[in-house]
Amino acid sequence: MIFNYIGNYSLIISVIISLTIFFLSISNLQKINIKKKINLNKLNFFQFFFVLVSFFSLVVLFVLSEFSNITVFNNSHTTKPLFYKISGTWGNHEGSLLLWLLILTLSLFIYFLSSKSRPIKERLLTLIFQEVIIIGFLIFIIKTSNPFNQIFPIPKEGLGLNPILQDPILAIHPPVLYLGYVSTSIIFSSSLASLVQGNVNNLWAKHIKKWIFASWIFLTIGILLGSIWAYYELGWGGFWFWDPVENISLMPWLSLTALLHCILVLEKRSLLSSWTIILSISTFTLSVCGTFLVRSGILNSVHTFANDPERGLFILIFLFILVFLSLVIYFLFEKNLKTNNNKFNLLTKESSILINNWFIMYFLSVILIGTIYPIFLEVLSDQKISVGPPFFNKLLIPFLIPFLIFMSIGPNLNWIKNKIFENKIQLIIFFILNLILSFFIIKIFGRITLTFTILLAASFYLFYITFKDLIKKDYKNISQAISHFGFSLLILSILMNSILSKEIIANLKVGEEIKFMESTIKFKKVENSSRSNFKSLVGFFEINNKDDKKFLFKPEIRIYNQPQVITSEADIKTNFFKDKFFVINLVKGENYFNIRYQEKPLMIWIWLSTILIAIGGSVSFFKRYEK
Amino acid sequence: MYGRKVKLRILFLVALISSIILTIFLILKSLEENVVYFLSPTEVKSLNELTQDKIRIGGMVKENSIDISSEKINFVITDFNNEINVMYSGLVPNLFQENKGVVAEGFLEDKNYFKAEKILAKHDENYMPPEIKEKLGEK
Numbered sequence: 204m205i206f207n208y209i210g211n212y213s214l215i216i217s218v219i220i221s222l223t224i225f226f227l228s229i230s231n232l233q234k235i236n237i238k239k240k241i242n243l244n245k246l247n248f249f250q251f252f253f254v255l256v257s258f259f260s261l262v263v264l265f266v267l268s269e270f271s272n273i274t275v276f277n278n279s280h281t282t283k284p285l286f287y288k289i290s291g292t293w294g295n296h297e298g299s300l301l302l303w304l305l306i307l308t309l310s311l312f313i314y315f316l317s318s319k320s321r322p323i324k325e326r327l328l329t330l331i332f333q334e335v336i337i338i339g340f341l342i343f344i345i346k347t348s349n350p351f352n353q354i355f356p357i358p359k360e361g362l363g364l365n366p367i368l369q370d371p372i373l374a375i376h377p378p379v380l381y382l383g384y385v386s387t388s389i390i391f392s393s394s395l396a397s398l399v400q401g402n403v404n405n406l407w408a409k410h411i412k413k414w415i416f417a418s419w420i421f422l423t424i425g426i427l428l429g430s431i432w433a434y435y436e437l438g439w440g441g442f443w444f445w446d447p448v449e450n451i452s453l454m455p456w457l458s459l460t461a462l463l464h465c466i467l468v469l470e471k472r473s474l475l476s477s478w479t480i481i482l483s484i485s486t487f488t489l490s491v492c493g494t495f496l497v498r499s500g501i502l503n504s505v506h507t508f509a510n511d512p513e514r515g516l517f518i519l520i521f522l523f524i525l526v527f528l529s530l531v532i533y534f535l536f537e538k539n540l541k542t543n544n545n546k547f548n549l550l551t552k553e554s555s556i557l558i559n560n561w562f563i564m565y566f567l568s569v570i571l572i573g574t575i576y577p578i579f580l581e582v583l584s585d586q587k588i589s590v591g592p593p594f595f596n597k598l599l600i601p602f603l604i605p606f607l608i609f610m611s612i613g614p615n616l617n618w619i620k621n622k623i624f625e626n627k628i629q630l631i632i633f634f635i636l637n638l639i640l641s642f643f644i645i646k647i648f649g650r651i652t653l654t655f656t657i658l659l660a661a662s663f664y665l666f667y668i669t670f671k672d673l674i675k676k677d678y679k680n681i682s683q684a685i686s687h688f689g690f691s692l693l694i695l696s697i698l699m700n701s702i703l704s705k706e707i708i709a710n711l712k713v714g715e716e717i718k719f720m721e722s723t724i725k726f727k728k729v730e731n732s733s734r735s736n737f738k739s740l741v742g743f744f745e746i747n748n749k750d751d752k753k754f755l756f757k758p759e760i761r762i763y764n765q766p767q768v769i770t771s772e773a774d775i776k777t778n779f780f781k782d783k784f785f786v787i788n789l790v791k792g793e794n795y796f797n798i799r800y801q802e803k804p805l806m807i808w809i810w811l812s813t814i815l816i817a818i819g820g821s822v823s824f825f826k827r828y829e830k
Numbered sequence: 831m832y833g834r835k836v837k838l839r840i841l842f843l844v845a846l847i848s849s850i851i852l853t854i855f856l857i858l859k860s861l862e863e864n865v866v867y868f869l870s871p872t873e874v875k876s877l878n879e880l881t882q883d884k885i886r887i888g889g890m891v892k893e894n895s896i897d898i899s900s901e902k903i904n905f906v907i908t909d910f911n912n913e914i915n916v917m918y919s920g921l922v923p924n925l926f927q928e929n930k931g932v933v934a935e936g937f938l939e940d941k942n943y944f945k946a947e948k949i950l951a952k953h954d955e956n957y958m959p960p961e962i963k964e965k966l967g968e969k
Contacts, residue, residue, distance in 0.1 A: 440921075561849065565849075565853055568853055568857065569853075569857055572857050572861070573857075573861070576861060586867065586868075587867070587868035588865045588866060588867050588868060589865070589866045589868065589886060590861065590864065590865060590866075591864070591866060593864045594860055594861065594864035594865070597860050597863075597864065598856060598857060598860055708919070708920050708921050709900060709901070710898055710899065710900050710901070710902075710903065711900065712900075715900070760924075768924075769924045770924055771924055788921070788922055788923070788924055788926070789924075790896065790898050790903060790922055790926065794898075795898045795899075795900075797903070797921060797922050799921050
């Protein structure tokens with residue numbers, strides 16, 4: 204098939220272009236001939252273009268179900284709907300790496316176009332660092348996971364895509380997440396470049412801020428999509444499980460969030476420059492680390508496509524070289540950072556941002572250790588352990604309280620200097636009121652614990668303060684007000700959700716009834732039907748409330764033919780107050796069904812508030828600069 | 831004496847180092863308490879004393895061993911050398927079937943009985959706990 208060759212050769216051409224750009228930039232850097240027009244823009248475009256061609260060839264191969272291609276053979280099937288044939292392109296190891304590369308070259312192209320205001324040397328250096336990453340990934344793809352390998356004799360039928368990945372949200376989840384992950388590479392390269400050039404100042408901060416916001420927004424949305432998918436597709440009845448793969452996407456997000464706040468201090472006050480560089484390095488390292496851990500098969504999960512030690516080793520070495528090189532550069536050029544004599548006062552915005560950074564670093568290290576400790580232990584001592592939610596809850600929740608309180612106070616402080624706040628008494632009284640309110644909420648619904656009460660109070664407090672800021676009509680800080688309000692809403696919804704959720708799990712036969720709270724759940728019947736790529740069993744359940752309102756739930760079990768996998772499709776009824784979640788599973792034969800019914804208050808607010816957080820970021824991204 | 835700036839810097843460093851030490855201490859301490867070990871039925875049999883901690887047991891669901899009623903699901907986990915009876919009531923994942931890999935989390939009653947609190951989902955139909963894969967490979 205011709206597209207196999209087109210894809211393969213465009214990849215090789217892009218290696219050549221990348222090497223050309225790499226050496227051209229180095230020679231340009233040495234000549235210091237700024238006046239000479241460099242045609243790097245065109246080369247950058249061609250590099251992106253050939254990766255794009257290669258990516259499209261793979262898409263075409265998937266659409267045409269060309270099973271002469273191993274990747275297509277392993278991950279596609281003729282009966283699959285067209286939409287999932289296309290999304291299947293990145294639903295596997297090889298294709299997803301090609302997507303990584305595509306975004307990597309795209310972001311470099313955009314960077315070079317949009318950074319004309321920066322010194323040429325800094326841009327060239329950024330280009331060089333970025334090319335190192337691109338060439339590394341190109342070699343990785345061609346050597347260990349070439350998507351265009353062929354198979355002979357040509358099979359008649361493919362092996363199919365894992366059905367739980369056949370889902371509209373999961374089709375767009377990887378591209379969005381990757382946009383977030385990969386654009387941190389620009390932050391990484393640019394921060395190293397400006398470090399070498401001694402340019403780490405407020406102008407650079409202003410320039411790179413756009414990239415930080417862009418990747419942060421994509422990462423936020425990407426994580427949200429994954430979480431929504433896990434909620435309705437996996438049938439675990441929650442939105443966050445402290446699964447290693449989830450943690451791995453959260454870590455770059457935390458680091459990026461710290462960076463996002465830190466860059467503001469650098470922009471406004473020219474402080475924290477070395478800390479900014481360290482955060483830029485760590486954000487990108489965590490992104491690559493995430494790709495490494497997820498794709499190498501070390502973590503066993505939905506996302507793990509292949510179990511090939513060679514691939515894992517390659518990314519590990521690559522990661523090691525990246526970290527090593529960036530640290531060497533950091534220590535060699537650290538003296539270039541201008542130490543600013545601006546003083547830090549305790550009651551200022553900058554010091555509260557520093558405190559926020561400390562907390563985020565603490566959260567990050569807890570998650571990091573909780574995620575990689577089991578891996579190290581297994582490698583070192585052959586013991587298998589798992590670190591679950593209790594570990595994270597215990598270490599994170601108590602520290603969330605001061606974090607929330609600082610978050611309510613910090614944004615209202617001024618830069619540089621601050622008077623002791625004026626309406627101190629009002630704030631304290633309000634906090635005590637919140638404490639009492641939270642105590643009663645928790646007392647009514649059981650589960651009285653001190654931490655929970657204070658935590659609830661702190662989040663109510665944050666909610667009140669951020670809400671006040673939001674309606675203040677102060678458009679200067681509107682983006683921050685939206686994001687912080689979204690965050691308080693998120694914490695509050697998560698808390699209420701975990702306190703007030705109720706559920707029942709039982710095994711039922713058709714015709715049986717079960718009591719739940721003050722209502723009855725009746726299993727009426729099962730309907731069988733058959734589709735092109737799966738058989739479906741739909742259970743009909745009727746829930747009778749005490750006031751005689753009836754609700755019909757139709758959860759479904761799908762038995763896919765290729766590959767043979769059973770999935771549950773939950774039936775979820777959503778409104779603004781609560782979600783009703785019904786899921787069934789098949790257990791041995793078809794007599795008993797394992798059912799789970801949950802009432803989850805404020806579920807939709809968890810999604811909405813996360814969207815609000817991202818909207819706040821976008822407002823800042825599109826904001827025109829005053830003055 | 832040192833200047834004000836140096837003093838501040840030292841204070842900052844002390845605060846930084848002590849908070850790092852505190853963080854590491856906290857993390858390690860709760861790791862100790864909250865870690866769940868993963869054992870195979872053979873490893874359970876060879877335990878010297880019965881552990882009170884929460885553990886995970888992994889293996890295959892033995893053929894014809896699932897016994898289901900409206901409140902509970904009982905089954906046997908085997909690694910083809912030893913077996914353990916599991917008592918469970920709760921949600922089972924989609925891929926919970928006889929002759930398929932399974933991981934159960936809960937507490938040991940004695941060396942033959944395990945009271946599970948959670949059956950874990952595995953998303954791959956071909957998933958098999960690594961020990962068992964090794965065992966089958968030897969055969």
